[in-house]
Amino acid sequence: MKSVLITGANRGIGLAFATAYLQRGWKVYAACRDMGRVGELLELGGNVEVVPLDVTSMEEIEALAGMLKGKPLDVLINNAAVHGPRDATGTFGNIDPEAWMEVFRVNTIGPVKVTEALLPNVLMGGDRKLVFISSMAGSISMRGSQPHHRTGGPYIYRTSKAALNAAVKAIGYDLQDKGVSVVTLHPGWVKTETGGWDAPGEPSDSVAAMMPLIDAATPEGNGVFLNVDGSVIGW
Numbered sequence: 001m002k003s004v005l006i007t008g009a010n011r012g013i014g015l016a017f018a019t020a021y022l023q024r025g026w027k028v029y030a031a032c033r034d035m036g037r038v039g040e041l042l043e044l045g046g047n048v049e050v051v052p053l054d055v056t057s058m059e060e061i062e063a064l065a066g067m068l069k070g071k072p073l074d075v076l077i078n079n080a081a082v083h084g085p086r087d088a089t090g091t092f093g094n095i096d097p098e099a100w101m102e103v104f105r106v107n108t109i110g111p112v113k114v115t116e117a118l119l120p121n122v123l124m125g126g127d128r129k130l131v132f133i134s135s136m137a138g139s140i141s142m143r144g145s146q147p148h149h150r151t152g153g154p155y156i157y158r159t160s161k162a163a164l165n166a167a168v169k170a171i172g173y174d175l176q177d178k179g180v181s182v183v184t185l186h187p188g189w190v191k192t193e194t195g196g197w198d199a200p201g202e203p204s205d206s207v208a209a210m211m212p213l214i215d216a217a218t219p220e221g222n223g224v225f226l227n228v229d230g231s232v233i234g235w
Contacts, residue, residue, distance in 0.1 A: 001047070002127065003027040005073050007055055007114060008080030010038050013133060013187055016203035017077055020211055022046035029073075031064065033080070055080050055110030056102075065117040072124035075214065077131040078111035084156040092155055100156045107160035112167050122180065129181045130171070131214055134225065136186045138162040141234035165225060165235055172222030181217040185210050188228040 004021045008014040009030035018030050022044055030041050031053035038050050051067065054060050084103035089096040111132055122128055136142060137154070138161025165184060172182035187206040209228045225233045 001025070001027050002074040003029065003072065003125070004075040004077060005029040005031060005068075005118065005121075006077045006079055007031045007053060007111075008033070009050075010034065010041050013190060013203045013206060014077075014079045015040060016207040017079065018048060019044055019204070020207050021075075022048060026074075029068070031080075053080075053114075055114055056105040058113065061113055061117045064114075065121075068118065068121055070124075071121055072126070073118060073121040074125040074127035075129045075131060076115065076118055076122050077133070078114060079131075079133045080106065080110065081133065082106045084154065084160070086154070090154045090156045095155055100159075103156050103160045104163065107157075108163045108167065111164060112171070115171065119175075119180075123178065127181075128179050129183060129214060129217055130175070131183045131185065132164065132168045133187055134165055134168070134184050135161045136227070136233055138165050139225070139233050139235060169223050169225075169235065176219045176222050179219055180222075181219050182222045183214055183217045184225045185213060186225070186227050186233055 004026055006014050006017050006028065009018045010032040018028050018041060021028050028048045030048055030050045032038055032050060033054045035050070035052050041048060041050055051064060052060060053064050082103055084090055085096060085099050088094040089099060115130060122130060137158045140162055168182060168184050175182060187210060190203050190206045206228055213226055213230055225235055227233050
């Protein structure tokens with residue numbers, strides 16, 4: 001039986017990924033920071049195991065790696081993320097440095113450390129795929145290319161995703177010779193706590209579009225940042 005581990009699996013895109021992989025008959029390790037909010041996961045049924053994980057806690061990352069020692073993972077999906085301040089403290093002239101660091105811990109450092117810890121499991125898997133849910137907001141080359149990109153906007157969120165993109169591109173090259181596919185995806189503007197509830201897209205539709213991109217990924221494609229529609233986004 002194939003297996004997948006999804007971070008931030010109890011809501012939004014993470015919950016939609018868990019649902020989709022369970023429908024495929026996979027074993028799903030659903031990693032969640034708040035174990036008091038896993039009711040929807042447990043209602044899914046199927047072969048799902050809910051595991052605690054705060055991606056900013058090295059102790060919890062190491063505990064998860066110990067729990068999964070010797071167990072193969074076909075796919076690791078680094079999905080957990082936060083937006084950070086939506087008020088003036090996230091914009092130029094008023095940036096809160098503590099909030100900035102906290103978002104970096106979740107969105108940038110956390111995914112890299114989770115990947116380091118669980119790479120042995122991925123190398124044991126048949127598919128050997130690492131997936132990182134990023135955002136077009138982290139694209140430096142696209143700044144100013146669209147009307148809503150011409151303002152500074154949420155500096156904290158954008159820089160955290162730009163840094164994640166830089167790290168993941170390097171990971172893709174480092175692991176290419178090991179036969180690991182590294183996939184960086186923009187899920188579109190989706191109704192989540194991060195994307196906002198006024199977003200036009202649904203998590204289930206976004207995941208349905210991303211799954212074929214994950215399926216088709218090969219190590220030769222490492223280093224590419226893909227939109228939910230399969231088009232390439234500039235870094």
